[in-house]
Amino acid sequence: MAASFKPTDESSHALLNDQDFDSIISDAKFTADTRTEFYDPCLTSRRNALVGVACSTIFSCSCIIGGIVTLANHGVLGVTDISAMNTDYNLVSLQGEILALALNLIVTLCTESIGLIHARGWYNPNGTLFNGISAVLLIISYSSASIIVCLDSGYGDVAMAIAGIPLLILGVALLLQVMIALSAIRAVKILTWSSSPFDLTAALVHHTQLTHATSRCMCCVSDLDTDGGPVKPLEIQPSAWHAHPSIRKVIISLWVIVAACAGWAALVTYISHRPSDYGFIPMTPHTWSFLPNLSSSSIWYSMPGVNLEVWILLFVNIAVVQGPLTLGLHCSELIANVIRDERQWRCATGRKGLRTAMNPVKTIFTHPICLVLFVAKPFLHWMFGLSFQISNNIFNEELGMSVVGMNTAQIWNLCIALFIFACLFTFVALCRPRGPQPAAYGHLQTLANLVDEWYPVMWWGHKEDGISYCHAGTSDHPLPDVKMDCIYAGSGVESLAPLL
Secondary structure, eight states, X not given: OOOOOOTTOTTXXXXXXXXXXXXXXXXXXXXXXXXXXXXXXXXXXXXXXXXXXXXXXXXXXXXXXHHHHHHHHHOTTBEEEOSOOBSOHHHXXXXXXXXXXXXXXXXXXXXXHHTTSOOOSSSSTTSHHHHHHHHHHHHHHHHHXXXXXXXXXXXXXXXXXXXXXXXXXXXXXXXXXXXXXXXXXXXXXXXXXXXXXXXXXXXXXXXXXXXXXXXXXXXXXXXXXXXXXXXXXOXXXXXXXXXXXHHHHHHHHHHHHHHHHHHHHHHHHHHHTSOOTTOOBOOOGGGOXXXXXXXXXXXXXXXXXXXXXXXXXXXXXXXXXXXXXXXXXXXXXXXHHHHHHHHXXXXXXXXXXXXXXXXXXXXXXXXXXXXXXXXXXXXXXXHHHHHEEEEEEEESSBEEEEEEEEEHHXXXXXXXXHHHHHHHHHHHHHOOOBSSSOOOTTOHHHHHHHOSSOOSEEEEEEEEOOSSOBEEEXXXXXXXXXXXXXXXXXXXXXXXXOOO
């Protein structure tokens, strides 16, 4: 999900904190003295990003090689067994589901690592065109991971197998994302690799890409449409839901996905109870389970076509259903990022102050909402794989016929998990921060207005008493609390129109 930002437009509503696609670049001539940089270029994050991209490249190339070897040995419909034959179907099936979950986790790690490198502009590697391509590649990556692992049956025994075509497509999709990411490094000059909005803002202010508005020291991000000027502090700040339309769009999209999943589950439940020549298994309390088994309630249909046609139809089927889930989870990063950035900003009134540096890996584990999203991505995709299963009739490492199965109980399980996920993100988006410190939610222009002095560790609070107006800002030492009954404007602003 891309966000645009015009540094010269104070009324811009862009939230520049979506770290999967956006990067701060500068094409203008620098007028500041670069020897006095007060922001962190964060070369450690650059190194971490390149290491992640390198690991993703190795994994994608391994998938491509494995897919090519399978195709060369067994043809387009071929698979490669990765376990010995076993008569225990349930045990092999469980091992296959564990492998599928691990594969989804690896895909998440690769796509998140690739997302650390990004750029801006329509024709740039993270412009409108390439954002669309990246979204398609992201859907293909997770769709491929859902049908790579299959079961190979032969004379009453079963074994885990890896399908060649999906493995090859997964490798190509990840490698193309790596190429887009690497081209971003060459396409633009990146001022800072930091994922911290404070380092980004400091870099833009230093290179005159953002300007500090002196009269908006008490204006939050939701005041961008107003003229600003002297205001009294608020006891409770606006929520993220009211801060930006993009947050509302993501929340609404999540609930649309939940409603669609519920409708899908209801439809499958209805069809499973209808008389059919296929002998569908109806939904009952006895057939409810977390993992599908031979007695699970389900409906299914055969996939027509031969050779490559079968794989094309399989990919289209799973991508159409899984695509909204993939994009919904990806766009949820916007909510997680703005909540993370706001919580970090509010540390400026705490005892330890605000540390502008941010480790993108550490933040996943230190911020609960980021950890929830990181775990939810592979887990929900895995749950989708349990709900929408591709049963490949494989005999002696060759695909004979493909059947698309929809497991009723697992679809309801997925719907419940999505409902909990949507409730959690809706709750955090509607929460209103308490205290007079203006809410910024990672918005760069708002931070540029609120921070008048930049330090690696800084505090926000009351700074000056004026004749007509007071001034709030930042310092390298703790500041007193703002005065709730006073009117605040920028330092030296004394001749503004009276507050109505």
